[in-house]
Amino acid sequence: MITNYCYIRNKTIVVRGETLFNDGSSSFDDFLINAYEFLKADYPKFYKMDNLSKLGFLAAEALVHDRNLKQYSPETVAVVLSNSAASLDTDLRFLQSTKNVASPALFVYTLPNIVVGEICIRHKITGENTFFVTPSFDPEFLCFYAKSLFERNHVQACIAGWVDVLDEHHDVFLYLIEKESGSEGMEHNSDALKKLYAR
């Protein structure tokens, strides 16, 4: 079952259809910092992350903050994310830095799956984690992949979705799938994901 979902679009964080935080008048970089401070995450490493990881971090915070993820063993929680720009946003910044002195801090973020690692470290998740690069949000594929994790890998919960950023263009849609959620949530299938993403 999909038990929670959130978006970050147009410098606005929306959880289950309700606006959690909006900072449309700030620059994109300032929006990310202001959103972090609003969420009171108290995680100084956030400031060092690239924008892809910051977006994933913020969305994951908003997604799980009223869910009891700690009820699951760390190895039974999975993270499956995807996007189209991979780490290009940071790749370009790193390339720019090489014209002077190449930045090691930027270099370590020149892979798209680092955002998954940051989320796993933050939430002490040690289950399956994967990052796919696809031309656009692919509900059929993500649904198929997540379902296979639940069926074959003893996964109890999975943070999944789309985290894309290039320059200031950003599009984030994360959702939480839980195996045992009672009657709470909506069926996890590609039609539901398609509808949720299109909102």
Add this chain to the structure above:
Amino acid sequence: MEKLMNDLKVQIIETLNLKQLKPEDIGDDQPLFMEGLGLDSIDALELIALLQQKYNIKITDPQEGPKIFKSVRTMAESIQAHQGS
């Protein structure tokens, strides 16, 4: 020396994205790594790049690193020694 140490604190915060800190939060003799500011190995590389970029100092001997980056004061002393040489 005082001005150089203050400049370094500002540059360290800016370069390492330590936005939760103010320059006055960093002690002159506070260890930069481990139990001090808690910097990591990537931060060490950024500090090496900072010295190269801002002060034209290239660290070629790896043994020098721990001595130079012990604290803001030892960084400032290294810069002064370099500028005086």
